[in-house]
Structures are given as C-alpha cells and as structure tokens.
Amino acid sequence: MAFLNPKDFIITRKRKLYKFALFNNSAICFEFDEWNKENAEVxxxxIGAGTGFFSEALAAKNPTKNFVAVDVKADRLVKGAIKAEQDGIKNIRFLRARADQLLDAFVENSVKYLWEHFQIHIHEIETLVAD
Known part of the structure; x- marks a missing residue:
C-alpha cells in the first residue's frame, strides 16, 4: 500500500479526499479488494457501521474478541479508526465494502455475531454466521 500525504488532498468544501487518504494510511482500515478473507474470523x-463507534466501544470492553465494522463510506469509518488507534484498541478493523460484497469477504460460518443497521435483502448473508 502506498503512503498518501493527506495534505495533498484537501478540498476546501468537503475534505473527502483528505479523509480517504487518512483511511488509506491506517493499518486497521481496508478496502474490499485488500481484505484477506482467510484471516477474517470475526x-x-x-454492517452499516457508519463511524464504527459502536463496534469501537464494544472492542474496548472486550479485548479478547475480534470486531469488524463495515460501511460503504470511508470518510465515516475513518472517524472510528482514528479513535480506536488513539485509544490503543487492537482488536478492531474497518472494512469499506457494500453489503452484497460480504459473501466474498468472509468464509462461511466465520462470524459469531452479526449486527445490521438496516434491512438486508441478501438471504445468503446468514451463511456467514456460525451456528
């Protein structure tokens, strides 16, 4: 992964590219195509984590558990990633992906608990959750 200088991406109005650079530079943030599903036991x-603050707070209270916060918007996820890094939380990762990509991001039966913040119309998503 190439290091991006966030200062090269400042947009006065929204600063979105700046946040994408911060997301790219974080060791706990992943784009869908960078994600290694063989190492993704969760x-x-x-799903639909937004900033990921919910998962970040749970990860802080449960250091022996692995957490993944997924959202399609990197500029939201990076807020949770920055907080997790500042708080020294090591058991959380942030994945920028669509819900329909999750079947390709995780091995079947590799997820113990699934939190979703919206109605998912992908019935196969249940195959990710262990019995």
Missing part, C-alpha cells in the same frame, strides 16, 4: 461483524 466475533462481531457490524
């Missing part, structure tokens, strides 16, 4: 998967 205790708690949050």
């Amino acid at each position: 205790d708690n998967l949050e």
